[in-house]
Amino acid sequence: MVILSPLSLDDFKNILQLYNIGFYKSHKHISHALGNTVYFLETNKSKYILKIFEDSNENSILEQLKIMDYLSQKKVPVGNNIHSRTNKELIIYKKGHQFYILSHRYSLFPQKGHRLF
16 A cells, blocks of 8 residues: 655654654554555654554544553453553644554564464
8 A cells, every 4th residue: 555644754753752652763664554554663662553544533533542442451452552742642743644653562464374363
């Protein structure tokens, strides 16, 4: 999938200043994300997922975050929502795009031959 919202190195650094998750180390675009731009993001502290929503309303995104919180509480292998320094889960960035950051504790994409359940 094409990168709909490309980010520069400065963009990543500016985004990371909004959080307390460390300093930029590297990133990689996830090409098989559907309809949104998604990056693996690594800092000096850990690995994360940065998801930029291209065309979603805020209520829909917040509902996704609630579902992910619920699944995480039930020990389903999903990433945890990372809150910004101002305790926000959802941030508006360039061109009005909204994004969130998740911890990257689990493989979101199973390897060939690996079963999810």
